[in-house]
Amino acid sequence: MSSKKKPLYYKMTQAMEIPDDLTLGAVLVSLTGQEEAFIENYRGIIEYTDSRLMLATKTCKLEILGKHLVIMYYTSDELKVRGHIEQINYL
Numbered sequence: 579m580s581s582k583k584k585p586l587y588y589k590m591t592q593a594m595e596i597p598d599d600l601t602l603g604a605v606l607v608s609l610t611g612q613e614e615a616f617i618e619n620y621r622g623i624i625e626y627t628d629s630r631l632m633l634a635t636k637t638c639k640l641e642i643l644g645k646h647l648v649i650m651y652y653t654s655d656e657l658k659v660r661g662h663i664e665q666i667n668y669l
Contacts, residue, residue: 605635615642617657631659641667
């Protein structure tokens with residue numbers, strides 16, 4: 579996106595160095611090895627099995643593939659999953 583097409587609020591937040599997750603609602607994925615993922619700013623759970631977790635986010639779908647995946651907890655905007663995480667895909 580060229581600088582001329584960016585909205586004013588985006589330019590202002592970039593100038594103030596405010597993270598995109600706060601201003602744009604971008605999804606955050608934090609990993610602890612291959613065993614744990616913490617996801618913030620997701621919108622909903624689309625699919626959940628012990629080998630696949632599909633989440634809706636503001637801008638895309640987030641797919642987590644692995645073995646023995648278990649959602650440890652979730653709230654309206656954050657989720658923690660454990661298991662053997664093999665892939666994370668943005669669709």
